[in-house]
Amino acid sequence: MGEVREKRRIVLVPVPAQGHVTPIMQLGKALYSKGFSITVVLTQYNRVSSSKEFSDFHFLTIPGSLTESDLKNLGPFRFLVKLNQICEASFKQCICQLLEEQGDDIACVVYDEYMYFSQTAVKEFQLPSVLFSTTSATAFVCRSVLASVNAETFLTDMKDPEVSDKVFPGLDPLRYKDLPTSAFGPLESILKVYSETVNIRTASAVIINSTNCLESSSLAWLQKELQVPVYPIGPLHIAAAAPSSLLEEDRSCIEWLNKQKLGSVIYISLGSLALMETKDVLEMAWGLSNSNQPFLWVIRPGSIPASEWIESLPEEFSRLVSERGYIVKWAPQMEVLRHPAVGAFWSHCGWNSTLESIGEGVPMICRPYTGDQKVNARYLERVWRIGVQLEGELGKGTVERAVERLILDEEGAEMRKRAIDLKEKLEASVRSGGSSCSSLENFVNSLKMKNSM
Numbered sequence: 102m103g104e105v106r107e108k109r110r111i112v113l114v115p116v117p118a119q120g121h122v123t124p125i126m127q128l129g130k131a132l133y134s135k136g137f138s139i140t141v142v143l144t145q146y147n148r149v150s151s152s153k154e155f156s157d158f159h160f161l162t163i164p165g166s167l168t169e170s171d172l173k174n175l176g177p178f179r180f181l182v183k184l185n186q187i188c189e190a191s192f193k194q195c196i197c198q199l200l201e202e203q204g205d206d207i208a209c210v211v212y213d214e215y216m217y218f219s220q221t222a223v224k225e226f227q228l229p230s231v232l233f234s235t236t237s238a239t240a241f242v243c244r245s246v247l248a249s250v251n252a253e254t255f256l257t258d259m260k261d262p263e264v265s266d267k268v269f270p271g272l273d274p275l276r277y278k279d280l281p282t283s284a285f286g287p288l289e290s291i292l293k294v295y296s297e298t299v300n301i302r303t304a305s306a307v308i309i310n311s312t313n314c315l316e317s318s319s320l321a322w323l324q325k326e327l328q329v330p331v332y333p334i335g336p337l338h339i340a341a342a343a344p345s346s347l348l349e350e351d352r353s354c355i356e357w358l359n360k361q362k363l364g365s366v367i368y369i370s371l372g373s374l375a376l377m378e379t380k381d382v383l384e385m386a387w388g389l390s391n392s393n394q395p396f397l398w399v400i401r402p403g404s405i406p407a408s409e410w411i412e413s414l415p416e417e418f419s420r421l422v423s424e425r426g427y428i429v430k431w432a433p434q435m436e437v438l439r440h441p442a443v444g445a446f447w448s449h450c451g452w453n454s455t456l457e458s459i460g461e462g463v464p465m466i467c468r469p470y471t472g473d474q475k476v477n478a479r480y481l482e483r484v485w486r487i488g489v490q491l492e493g494e495l496g497k498g499t500v501e502r503a504v505e506r507l508i509l510d511e512e513g514a515e516m517r518k519r520a521i522d523l524k525e526k527l528e529a530s531v532r533s534g535g536s537s538c539s540s541l542e543n544f545v546n547s548l549k550m551k552n553s554m
């Protein structure tokens with residue numbers, strides 16, 4: 102009898118955006134360390150393929166996919182919808198080419214939940230597939246719940262201030278207004294996309310970049326509802342660090358941090374997509390200045406309306422900032438959060454930033470913009486109790502007070518203690534014997550079993 106060759110190739114399909122690329126590449130690293138070869142299928146927007154960090158990975162580009170300027174023109178939501186439309190056929194071509202060139206050695210296609218077009222090819226070539234969720238388990242639960250609500254009734258409820266402040270039945274402590282609706286598109290289309298992302302079709306499992314000590318009840322809900330194994334294997338940035346910044350990091354801020362007092366600096370970053378309003382930027386600058394605390398502020402080029410970078414802001418802004426602030430276009434965030442001078446993180450509460458901040462035991466000022474950031478902010482404030490959420494109009498007084506609460510008050514010290522406690526739990530979960538480490542091993546074993554049948 103001929104020897105049965107074990108299938109050892111894993112095909113990864115990331116969404117071409119920083120917050121999605123980072124965790125899927127980390128997952129690739131984790132699986133590579135378990136002996137799999139990794140093929141990453143990119144759209145034309147990604148640049149991670151040139152990174153030395155991934156020189157052992159094989160990269161393929163989906164022909165005719167969207168570019169970075171399409172993202173700018175369409176906005177994130179329409180970009181994703183269009184990407185799913187146009188990539189379906191070309192992804193099939195990619196997989197076909199891969200099978201021809203490498204033989205039938207694909208153990209599994211792991212696709213980002215927002216790259217649901219992958220399922221057509223997977224079905225056609227009868228390949229095992231796994232859905233990878235880069236958001237929190239709770240955000241996944243919310244999307245599943247929202248996928249089945251009546252859009253019209255929900256919209257009416259959301260517009261009623263009395264209802265929008267109420268806890269959504271079954272999702273305590275999330276209120277209607279904390280649910281991951283998005284500023285990037287009309288509610289009906291968003292709910293439609295959500296139903297695509299939570300529809301696991303022929304996927305045989307779901308991998309989540311989270312861990313039991315953060316979200317045990319949401320994970321249990323998913324395990325019950327999805328009827329396929331759910332593997333919480335995060336936080337991946339601790340389990341399998343793999344730098345994959347799509348933008349150039351300005352490391353001069355580390356030198357600036359080296360000169361600041363222990364635990365005194367507010368680090369401000371709103372992730373890779375959020376846009377700021379000019380009036381909010383000014384209120385933030387005033388509030389930070391009045392707080393008398395030093396701050397490191399990431400302002401992405403193009404994130405302030407009508408500005409290439411910060412040139413449209415009044416001179417007064419530069420004066421306020423130069424007194425005790427430092428601004429960069431993009432920072433080495435993990436290193437910043439790890440720096441002893443950093444006392445708090447003002448964040449939009451994207452899931453990666455949330456995990457990274459908890460992973461370094463840094464309490465947060467939460468100012469979510471859209472989507473799952475609102476879910477994460479509510480959990481940071483109410484469930485993990487390591488954050489303060491700023492809601493409604495942003496005023497300099499509120500900013501100043503929030504900074505004081507986190508950096509100077511006893512309340513902030515308590516939050517930091519809880520954050521450090523969580524950090525230790527996260528580290529334990531990815532160590533040998535920890536829940537996420539075991540979950541990854543179970544996933545790898547499940548692939549071996551499937552491929553040896």
Ligand code: UDP
Binds near residue numbers: 123433451457
């Ligand atoms: N990030 C970074 N430098 C910055 C700002 C952000 O490296 O100056 C990274 C951050 O570490 C995180 C990612 O960008 O891994 C942002 O992902 P997140 O899910 O927090 O937010 P998104 O960009 O998806 O809104």
